[in-house]
Amino acid sequence: MAKRTTTRSEYAARNDLVRLCCYVALVLAGVLLIITNLLPLCGVEITGRIIGVMNMIKDIALLIGIVFAAYSFARAHGKVTTIIFWIALAIYVACVICGLF
Numbered sequence: 001m002a003k004r005t006t007t008r009s010e011y012a013a014r015n016d017l018v019r020l021c022c023y024v025a026l027v028l029a030g031v032l033l034i035i036t037n038l039l040p041l042c043g044v045e046i047t048g049r050i051i052g053v054m055n056m057i058k059d060i061a062l063l064i065g066i067v068f069a070a071y072s073f074a075r076a077h078g079k080v081t082t083i084i085f086w087i088a089l090a091i092y093v094a095c096v097i098c099g100l101f
Contacts, residue, residue: 017064018068022065024057025058025062028055028061029058032054036051063092067089
């Protein structure tokens with residue numbers, strides 16, 4: 001059975017997704033830092049469902065941004081590292097969904 005190779009267009013598409021997710025995570029992190037840290041210093045208190053949704057989107061984008069690099073590292077370093085990767089990924093996703101971060 002032949003090993004499937006990744007074509008250049010598949011690699012480029014995946015790389016663009018990672019870049020987009022990293023960009024979204026960075027922008028949302030900056031906006032959320034301003035909203036949650038600087039505005040209360042000015043006397044403006046902003047909380048609510050919108051902030052929670054923005055935090056969840058940021059966390060998911062961050063996850064997608066780092067998961068590809070972490071998975072390739074884990075695969076290169078053996079079975080134990082890959083198992084630890086999947087456990088950590090499951091814990092992170094569960095915590096994001098439950099709102100623990």
